[in-house]
Amino acid sequence: MSVEAPLRPVPVTILTGFLGAGKTTLLNRILHADHGLKVAVLVNDFGSINIDTQLVVGVEGETISLANGCICCSIRSDLLKTALLLLDREEPPEYLIIETSGVSDPWAVAETFDLPELRPFFHLDSVITVVDAEYVRQQQYYEDLIIHQISAADVVVLSKVDLVSEEQRTEVEQWVRQIVPRARILPAIYGDVPMSLLLGVGRYRLDVQPLVTPRVHAHNHDHEHGPHCDHDHDHDHHHDHTTEFSSWSYVNHRPFALKKLRTVLQDLPETIFRAKGIIYLAETPGRRAILQIVGVRITVSVGEPWGDTPPGTQMVFLGIPGGLNGDALQKAFDSCLTDVPAQEQVVGQQSWFRRMFSGT
Secondary structure, three states, X not given: XXXXXXXXXXXXXXXXXXXXXXXXXXXXXXXXOOOOOOEEEXXXXXXXXXXXXXXXXXXXXXXXXOOOOOOOOOOHHHHXXXXXXXXXXXXXXXXXXXXXXXXXXXXXHHHHHOOXXXXXXEEEEEEEEEEEOOOHHHOHHHHHHHHHHHHOOOEEEEEOHHHOOHHHHHXXXXXXXXXXXXXXXXXOOXXXXXXXXXXXXXXXXXXXXXXXXXXXXXXXXXOOOOOOOOOOOOOOOOOOHHHOOXXXXXXXXXXXXXXXXXXXHHOOOOOEEEEEEEEOXXXXXXXXXXXXXXXXXXXXXXXXXXXXXXXXXXXXXXXXXXXXXXXXXXXXXXXXXOOOOOOOOOOOEEEEEOHHHHOO
């Protein structure tokens, strides 16, 4: 493939962070901000359904979804090919944002864009890692992976600070500072961060190492310390996420009864720590509802009209290895389906707690 290099390399921002940290919320903020840049976006997701692509809404230009898999592993060649094809368009982008999946290795993506043959085309401006202030220290099973993602950052967006006390927020900030002392930490509620602190902040330096070298940097292929992405400096990079996460998806074109759905969601097993999806509710049949589950919290919010898209439910659930019983989940969600039209309701946004965690 022959692509002419632009007059100036296109700046690239890598947007990373663990599952449910708030990456897509921040991405939507960036894309709707008044920064005057023509931004191209590559969105990668984990699971058989790319929910994140559907949640990036109302954007001028194009959002490009890469094939299923880790952006730094099985589709890495697709990443390079797609990024270069963007420059070959009639109106090439002025800025490129890559939203990685919650299990991706930002170091490997950063190394990719630092390859000598890519430098005339792109320069890595920054790595932004989103950290969930409420939930990040509760993920002991995946702590190494989270530390690895934070260690790559030169900007850390500390999300959901409204859900924690000042003392908790300070503790998380100090923990982040130990991992990556050079990073700028930006507190945020619903991704509300000044754009001048996120885009065009400088040239990323791969040669700057964090103060604390996480165990995850060791090449430990037996996952003794939990899941992680190993990467070699010769840019070979392989691993199998099936040993680190369980994933299960649900698709149906019949509507859910909200009351029954709430009960099933609140009773989800503790082994499921993340879920997201687009939901078809009988109570609001004309608009899609958005499901977000992060740890203890469940949020269902009514969003945009379906438009030309046929109504239907698409959900992805992530859990610890062996922690998902697909048959039981299928039966539980099928029990929420209804063919009886419900009275139209103004649902807005509803938030609940899971019984397994809250003890209620």
